[in-house]
Amino acid sequence: MAAEKTYVFRPHHTLSCWLLGLLAISGLLIVVMIFTSLNERRMLYSIQEGAFSSTEEMMAAAEFSDLLQGGMAILFLLAWLPAMVVSLVWIYRSACNAHALSRARVHPTPGWSVGWYFVPLANLFKPYSAMKEIWAASSNPQDWKRLPTPTILQLWWFFWVTGAILGRVSFKMSMKAEDVGSLLQANLVGLVDSLWSLPLLVVFGVMVQRLTAMQLAATPASESDEPFIDTAEMLGESNA
Numbered sequence: 001m002a003a004e005k006t007y008v009f010r011p012h013h014t015l016s017c018w019l020l021g022l023l024a025i026s027g028l029l030i031v032v033m034i035f036t037s038l039n040e041r042r043m044l045y046s047i048q049e050g051a052f053s054s055t056e057e058m059m060a061a062a063e064f065s066d067l068l069q070g071g072m073a074i075l076f077l078l079a080w081l082p083a084m085v086v087s088l089v090w091i092y093r094s095a096c097n098a099h100a101l102s103r104a105r106v107h108p109t110p111g112w113s114v115g116w117y118f119v120p121l122a123n124l125f126k127p128y129s130a131m132k133e134i135w136a137a138s139s140n141p142q143d144w145k146r147l148p149t150p151t152i153l154q155l156w157w158f159f160w161v162t163g164a165i166l167g168r169v170s171f172k173m174s175m176k177a178e179d180v181g182s183l184l185q186a187n188l189v190g191l192v193d194s195l196w197s198l199p200l201l202v203v204f205g206v207m208v209q210r211l212t213a214m215q216l217a218a219t220p221a222s223e224s225d226e227p228f229i230d231t232a233e234m235l236g237e238s239n240a
Contacts, residue, residue: 007012007097016209035181047062047180091131094138094211106137
């Protein structure tokens, strides 16, 4: 029988600061995207109402709107992808710390705390279950199983799941839109999706701050701040 894995506590304040910075940048870009979407909506209404004096003027307005939307989508992707990677690293590191702090075994392993996000259907509830245990073990390592689920976690997962659904609907509608009416509908759903993302970022940011503070309070003062992650170890656990 294999020996139970031992986890080492590593404070991750610096990692959390990087994550919060990336979330802030993503939030600012989402605000700009909301304004570019509103500009696109005004342009579509102008086409629908025949407000343009010529086809050339209408095409120029449409091309300018597409350029703005496309440019902002690329900028957001450049900020969003690093934010997602750092978020997963932060979750992994937080899970390792929770295992190191608690006396009773926390489930799942740090690798699966990340891996469940990539498993269809299971990603609707497994990551939330893992985060609840990470939070509880960080809040009260000696008696974490009796702690109630905090509201902040419930809000985070509600915004995450509903936001993922909105994003998928928005993408499908935009791909199928062929006339001004359907483009307006897709634009509206995209606006709602962008607006929905803002409270998700805020709630997740508060979560990051609180969980990091709880874990930092549990570490000895002599511990150094090492946001280091053993990538090979993480991949090995995810494939277990």
